[in-house]
Every structure is written in structure tokens, then in C-alpha cells.
Amino acid sequence: MPEGVYTAPLKRPERVGEDWLEPAQRSYTADENAIWDELFARQMEVLPGRACNAFLQGLERLDLGRGGVPDFGRLSDELGALTGWSVVPVPMLIPDHVFFWHLANRRFPAGNFIRTRETFDYIQEPDVFHDVFGHVPMLTDPTYADYMQEYGRAGWKAMRYNRLKSLGALYWYTVEFGLVMEGGEPKVYGAGILSGPAEAVFALEGQSPNRIMLNVDRVMRTDYVIDDLQPTYFVIESFEDLYHQTVERDFDRLYRGLGAGFTYANMAVIDVDDVLHRGTLEYHLRGGRGSGATPV
Numbered sequence: 023m024p025e026g027v028y029t030a031p032l033k034r035p036e037r038v039g040e041d042w043l044e045p046a047q048r049s050y051t052a053d054e055n056a057i058w059d060e061l062f063a064r065q066m067e068v069l070p071g072r073a074c075n076a077f078l079q080g081l082e083r084l085d086l087g088r089g090g091v092p093d094f095g096r097l098s099d100e101l102g103a104l105t106g107w108s109v110v111p112v113p114m115l116i117p118d119h120v121f122f123w124h125l126a127n128r129r130f131p132a133g134n135f136i137r138t139r140e141t142f143d144y145i146q147e148p149d150v151f152h153d154v155f156g157h158v159p160m161l162t163d164p165t166y167a168d169y170m171q172e173y174g175r176a177g178w179k180a181m182r183y184n185r186l187k188s189l190g191a192l193y194w195y196t197v198e199f200g201l202v203m204e205g206g207e208p209k210v211y212g213a214g215i216l217s218g219p220a221e222a223v224f225a226l227e228g229q230s231p232n233r234i235m236l237n238v239d240r241v242m243r244t245d246y247v248i249d250d251l252q253p254t255y256f257v258i259e260s261f262e263d264l265y266h267q268t269v270e271r272d273f274d275r276l277y278r279g280l281g282a283g284f285t286y287a288n289m290a291v292i293d294v295d296d297v298l299h300r301g302t303l304e305y306h307l308r309g310g311r312g313s314g315a316t317p318v
């Protein structure tokens with residue numbers, strides 16, 4: 023049996039080509055634009071003082087709160103002038119190799135659709151609010167912008183070693199759920215935290231989750247869940263620190279040394295960890311999402 027898990031290929035809609043790009047960004051109804059505005063307002067009650075400076079500055083520089091779902095053309099012009107990135111519309115999750123190819127060319131593929139009121143608090147598939155509100159402001163930071171491009175380039179190497187799941191764990195614990203030290207305290211830069219209502223408070227102030235300094239070798243061996251709050255958050259010193267630990271390091275040896283599966287549970291604290299906060303794990307031990315446990 024080959025290593026890894028078989029996943030059926032994503033079905034490509036007829037209107038998109040091999041690049042998976044939509045011919046044009048959708049236009050949104052008044053109600054859909056109102057959903058953007060409500061989501062935006064709700065996040066802004068939580069994020070000042072919790073999100074990192076790069077994110078808050080990026081939001082302002084791109085003026086994402088001007089009302090309604092932002093126009094990708096306008097966003098791309100403004101972002102292009104800052105760091106050379108653009109935002110391109112895609113229908114849904116796209117295949118890994120296509121995702122990597124866009125990132126390697128400084129194009130951020132953003133979901134075209136917006137969540138409905140039924141799925142206001144939680145969606146499994148990334149929508150335009152997660153992708154544009156959560157990810158795009160961070161791309162105004164030059165070091166972070168370079169990291170994302172290098173991550174795209176790194177994808178193909180991981181595929182050759184059959185270690186995409188490990189690289190996926192790194193993405194998960196940095197780009198989606200990462201924390202960064204600022205003024206002696208962790209702040210949020212992970213898009214998965216930034217685009218949802220409850221996780222910023224849980225990640226930063228919760229007693230339950232572990233907060234551990236990022237160690238790439240360890241994180242790439244760590245399992246992750248995609249459908250609940252995280253039991254562990256990994257913290258970087260700065261975006262330069264992230265860059266040193268990843269881009270400026272050759273992963274060939276690391277990939278050869280990694281096993282096929284993950285070694286560490288997502289709740290584990292291990293000997294090598296530089297622990298900022300050792301979590302009680304109460305939320306997850308009580309059963310997590312769906313169990314009625316409060317995220318504390």
C-alpha cells in the first residue's frame with residue numbers, strides 16, 4: 023500500500039480552467055454585502071489589542087471596512103503596490119499543486135462565495151470573509167508576504183517526498199492559527215483565528231490551550247484538527263523568526279527523517295517545548311465542539 027490517504031480529486035467546475043480561476047469575481051447581493059459588514063463589525067469588537075500590528079495596519083491600508091465585499095481588482099492594485107501580491111477568485115478549495123502555483127506567483131486564491139446566516143459562526147470551507155479578511159491584510163507585511171511565496175514554492179518539494187501532510191501542519195500552525203510575540207505578549211496573526219468570533223479570546227486568554235514557542239521540526243510532526251478550536255497554539259518571536267526557521271533552511275533532511283504519520287498528538291507537551299502557557303486542556307478533555315463544554 024502506498025503511504026498517505028487517498029482523497030478523491032476535487033471536481034473542477036466547467037467554467038474554470040486548469041488554473042481554477044473564476045472568469046470574474048461574483049457580484050454580491052445587498053444581503054451578502056450586509057453579511058460582510060456584520061462579520062467585519064463583530065471581528066472589530068474583538069481584534070484591536072489582540073490581533074498583531076501587521077494585521078491591523080493591513081486592514082487600514084487596504085481599507086477593508088469601507089462596506090461590502092471588497093472588489094478583488096481594487097484590492098490587487100493596492101496590495102500590488104505594497105508587496106506585489108494580488109487576490110484572485112476561485113470557486114472553492116483547489117488542488118494542492120494549483121494552490122502552491124498561485125502562491126509561488128504571489129497570487130492569493132480567495133473563495134468567491136460568502137457564508138450564509140445559517141453558517142455565520144462556523145464554516146468548514148474557506149469563504150471570501152475568511153480568505154480576504156483573515157489572510158489578505160497579512161500580505162501587506164513584506165516578510166510575511168515573502169514567507170507565503172516561499173511556502174508555495176516549498177509545496178512541490180514536499181509532494182516529491184510525500185510529506186504534504188507535514189507541510190500542511192506547518193501551514194496550519196502558522197498561517198491559519200499562529201500567534202506572534204509583540205511587546206512581550208502573544209498576539210494573533212493566524213487567519214483562522216482572525217476571521218472567527220470566539221477563537222481570538224480563547225487562543226490568547228484561555229487557560230485551556232497550550233501556548234508553545236514554534237519549533238518547525240516539532241510542529242511538522244504534530245497532528246491537527248480542522249473542525250474545532252485548537253488545543254495548542256504555536257508562537258513565533260517575529261515574522262523574521264518564522265522566515266529563518268523555514269525559508270532559510272533546507273527541508274530535504276527534515277523530510278527524509280519524518281515518518282509517514284504524525285508523531286505527536288495535538289494536545290501533547292513534549293520535552294523540547296519552550297512553553298509559554300501549559301494549558302489545562304479542559305475544553306478538549308470535556309469533549310470540545312458539540313459537547314457543550316465552554317471554551318475557557
Ligand SMILES: C[C@H](O)[C@H](O)[C@H]1CNc2nc(N)[nH]c(=O)c2N1
Nearest residue numbers: 114115116117118121131190193
Ligand atoms: C496543504 C495545502 O497548503 C492546503 O490544503 C491548500 C489546498 N487548497 C486550498 N485551496 C484554497 N482555495 N484555499 C486554501 O487555503 C487551500 N489550502
Ligand SMILES: N[C@@H](Cc1ccccc1)C(=O)O
Nearest residue numbers: 172173176268269271272273
Ligand atoms: N526551506 C524550505 C522551504 C520552505 C519555505 C517556507 C515554508 C516552508 C518551507 C525547503 O527547503 O523546502
Ligand SMILES: [Fe+2]
Nearest residue numbers: 148198213214
Ligand atoms: Fe485559510
